[in-house]
Amino acid sequence: xxxxxxxxxxxxxxxxxxxxxxxxxxxxxxxxxxxxxxxxxxxxxxxxxxxxxxxxxxxxxxxxxxxxxxxxxxxxxxxxxxxxxxxxxxxxxxxxxxxxxxxxxxxxxxxxxxxxxxxxxxxxxxxxxxxxxxxxxxxxxxxxxxxxxxxxxxxxxxxxxxxxxxxxxxxxxxxxxxxxxxxxxxxxxxxxxxxxxxxxxxxxxxxxxxxxxxxxxxxxxxxxxx
Amino acid sequence: xxxxxxxxxxxxxxxxxxxxxxxxxxxxxxxxxxxxxxxxxxxxxxxxxxxxxxxxxxxxxxxxxxxxxxxxxxxxxxxxxxxxxxxxxxxxxxxxxxxxxxxxxxxxxxxxxxxxxxxxxxxxxxxxxxxxxxxxxxxxxxxxxxxxxxxxxxxxxxxxxxxxxxxxxxxxxxxxxxxxxxxxxxxxxxxxxxxxxxxxxxxxxxxxxxxxxxxxxxxxxxxxxx
DNA sequence: ACAAAAGTGTTAAGAATACACCCATGT
DNA sequence: ACATGGGTGTATTCTTAACACTTTTGT
Numbered sequence: 001x002x003x004x005x006x007x008x009x010x011x012x013x014x015x016x017x018x019x020x021x022x023x024x025x026x027x028x029x030x031x032x033x034x035x036x037x038x039x040x041x042x043x044x045x046x047x048x049x050x051x052x053x054x055x056x057x058x059x060x061x062x063x064x065x066x067x068x069x070x071x072x073x074x075x076x077x078x079x080x081x082x083x084x085x086x087x088x089x090x091x092x093x094x095x096x097x098x099x100x101x102x103x104x105x106x107x108x109x110x111x112x113x114x115x116x117x118x119x120x121x122x123x124x125x126x127x128x129x130x131x132x133x134x135x136x137x138x139x140x141x142x143x144x145x146x147x148x149x150x151x152x153x154x155x156x157x158x159x160x161x162x163x164x165x166x167x168x169x170x171x172x173x174x175x176x177x178x179x180x181x182x183x184x185x186x187x188x189x190x191x192x193x194x195x196x197x198x199x200x201x202x203x204x205x206x207x208x209x210x211x212x213x214x215x216x217x218x219x220x221x222x223x224x225x226x
Numbered sequence: 227x228x229x230x231x232x233x234x235x236x237x238x239x240x241x242x243x244x245x246x247x248x249x250x251x252x253x254x255x256x257x258x259x260x261x262x263x264x265x266x267x268x269x270x271x272x273x274x275x276x277x278x279x280x281x282x283x284x285x286x287x288x289x290x291x292x293x294x295x296x297x298x299x300x301x302x303x304x305x306x307x308x309x310x311x312x313x314x315x316x317x318x319x320x321x322x323x324x325x326x327x328x329x330x331x332x333x334x335x336x337x338x339x340x341x342x343x344x345x346x347x348x349x350x351x352x353x354x355x356x357x358x359x360x361x362x363x364x365x366x367x368x369x370x371x372x373x374x375x376x377x378x379x380x381x382x383x384x385x386x387x388x389x390x391x392x393x394x395x396x397x398x399x400x401x402x403x404x405x406x407x408x409x410x411x412x413x414x415x416x417x418x419x420x421x422x423x424x425x426x427x428x429x430x431x432x433x434x435x436x437x438x439x440x441x442x443x444x445x446x447x448x449x450x451x452x
Numbered sequence: 453a454c455a456a457a458a459g460t461g462t463t464a465a466g467a468a469t470a471c472a473c474c475c476a477t478g479t
Numbered sequence: 480a481c482a483t484g485g486g487t488g489t490a491t492t493c494t495t496a497a498c499a500c501t502t503t504t505g506t
Contacts, residue, residue, distance in 0.1 A: 405496075407497095427505090432503035
């Protein structure tokens, strides 16, 4: 058993995978590291979690400082997994708690400590520092699962959206085409969304009805989608 | 941004939820705390994770030291979630990485530092220290999900088992009765198990055919069970 | 012969899949 | 009038759910 007097805690870090839809592709927020190690490399926004700060608070602080993104602008934040096989720091063993965040129209704002935050399409990522490519893959899988048994997509869409936008979101996340008629029939039968009286008209074609989610919070589906 | 020279890591701890089937009920390994805080209370086996040790190694070490259980005897170990809202330690903020372990016929062995490890039926737990009741609830939910989309039950059964035992395992985990004929039809159609030529005879009734899993490792189902 | 658990099939309802044309608008 | 994306229905297959009796053994 570890004696308390000898106890030295491992380094604790937090990394965030922030997703949003850019047009019809899923994209991830990356920063370009300002410091060693991996200085200049692209990486997930992450940093040290000091004593007295919850991992979620650390995530908020670091995301704003390095990524220029306010957590309040995310519609869903969820803890993913804790990775501890990486030697993140020259001082030794580090443990990284990872979070996934979802939002819409996120614009990273440059600040004193931001490290060139940019969104990259998930299927066209630059070479990444650490094991961040693995973390993103893990987050993507989690998101794919999440949208099949919950209403989590709401967090990637505007409050009001068309069924085509909804379908495009699913296609971007699941990386495969879906049948339009079946998609609509099924999704409407799930009782997660309802039509509004509003239409959106844009371009030389029939206007689209706008829908909205019954709840802007995470909700489990009665039966799994797709 | 945190200056490295000022950086003090939070305390890192690891807690394990070890499940096994006792007869036809799911049970959890608990220990009776030997030290403050919560001295004398029942709790999950858990302890400090020192620098230089992965959380998984810490879990193994602590489970053996306090719980008298060798991790090698578990058929499946999986990280659950990282909790950091608890004030586990008088010295301040602590972060706890939790693991779930599944096994069969686990017998905790008393040792120098074991703290009276015992299995308790999940529906009849004593009052627990910390937020451990929440952690167990979380683990149980995860297990319920896991057995519906993977072959994870294998880790709670012997290598050879009867279909009745398999069904009883599912009923214990899901906490509801299942239809015998539908259960067998469905499970056999999933291609996870196969019949052996062996039968088990016990008691004054027809002997039961023994089955075995095709793989003794985690495998995703083609379609979700139940 | 009886008690006890093992084993087995059918039907009906619901869900998933495959698939092609008309509609409303702007230019 | 035409180009563009929005919107809609049906038939088939597969999956789920409900349900009760016969078989094999030990005593």
